[in-house]
Amino acid sequence: MVDRPSLSKGEMEIARLLWDVGPATVRQAFEAQPEGREMDFTTVQTYLRRLEKKGYASSKLDGRLRVYSARARARTVIRETVDDLVLRLFGGEKLPLVRHLIEDTDIGADELAELRKLIAKLEKERS
Amino acid sequence: MVDRPSLSKGEMEIARLLWDVGPATVRQAFEAQPEGREMDFTTVQTYLRRLEKKGYASSKLDGRLRVYSARARARTVIRETVDDLVLRLFGGEKLPLVRHLIEDTDIGADELAELRKLIAKLEKERS
DNA sequence: AATTTACACGTACGGATGTACGTGTACAAG
DNA sequence: CTTGTACACGTACATCCGTACGTGTAAATT
Known part of the structure; x- marks a missing residue:
């Protein structure tokens, strides 16, 4: 605004x-x-x-x-x-940025796991 | 460089x-x-x-x-x-940015699914 | 009381940024 | 050959950005 x-x-x-x-x-x-x-x-x-x-x-x-x-x-x-x-x-596309962040950076295994859970939760919520 | x-x-x-x-x-x-x-x-x-x-x-x-x-x-x-x-x-932390992108924006269900697969693939590769 | 410390506030200044205009000239259209 | 068109290249210019310095003054220290 x-x-x-x-x-x-x-x-x-x-x-x-x-x-x-x-x-x-x-x-x-x-x-x-x-x-x-x-x-x-x-x-x-x-x-x-x-x-x-x-x-x-x-x-x-x-x-x-x-x-x-x-x-x-x-x-x-x-x-x-x-x-x-x-x-x-x-x-204007967000996905490529997310992809960059998880593919092209040294993101940790624990962080990956956290993301996996977050996505699962979101997908569950949406259905 | x-x-x-x-x-x-x-x-x-x-x-x-x-x-x-x-x-x-x-x-x-x-x-x-x-x-x-x-x-x-x-x-x-x-x-x-x-x-x-x-x-x-x-x-x-x-x-x-x-x-x-x-x-x-x-x-x-x-x-x-x-x-x-x-x-x-x-x-310096990337995770909050990723979290913002998938939680606070209107990311689509198909994009979420794609991310889920990407993460699964990465996790498999790493083990 | 005199001096030092800490802050507010105004100012500075070179370089970056966003956004273009003007001039000169090669090529195309008439 | 003359005139328009398209482009290169130099220049412009207000504003923003990064990074501070200087001056005045209130509070703390000696």
Whole structure:
């Protein structure tokens, strides 16, 4: 419904932090970054500002600390993002992407098993 | 190996045309565009030029026509692109993306069945 | 009280992106 | 031969992106 500009790659990383840790100050988001991928404090700050401007987050001052909260649900954003990728890279067909993921990547045996169960469950539900 | 700058969204669409129709002139790529998504002739031209500059395509003059060919295989580019997305949006875990694709999208019953068979085959191969 | 620390907020800046236009020229149509 | 058509190639340009720096100020430390 709400038509937001799409997320850039860097913005995605920060949005994910917000979804994971919930409402967060710049520092909390900064510190929630996975190791091996640390952007500068002010870079995180810029991304949070941009997320808000694009409508993906909102913020309020708590004392002198600004607290950012996700405003779009992860599921929604993931759908939009993946749909866009599927459209551009696979002409809109999702199956080739799924096939790529399970055939061309080092997906584990346990993950395969989980998928098998998930599919079985879905198929059962649908009948 | 070759470290290319990643593809932008628009570039992906044009790269896909090259993979689909094989070596193509600007016009051929232009005309291979799916309906409902037609960029300007010169926009396609610009993207082809940029694909070449980034190392994803090569070109040669055939008479006075410039013919572009894909230089990176679709599979490789797809892997790079999807890996990047998975990293940024799912922290590197592929399973959540697969789960999203089969749970949160309108995947068809026949596609589900196909996946079930694919998984069965893979599991058999691995044992 | 003086100094350091931590933050908010504005600003910056080169390169990427999406989207084309203009000019020159070879070939085709008349 | 003249005029239109199609294409190559250079250029453009606003906006976005990644990545920060600088300045002002409130809170904490010495």
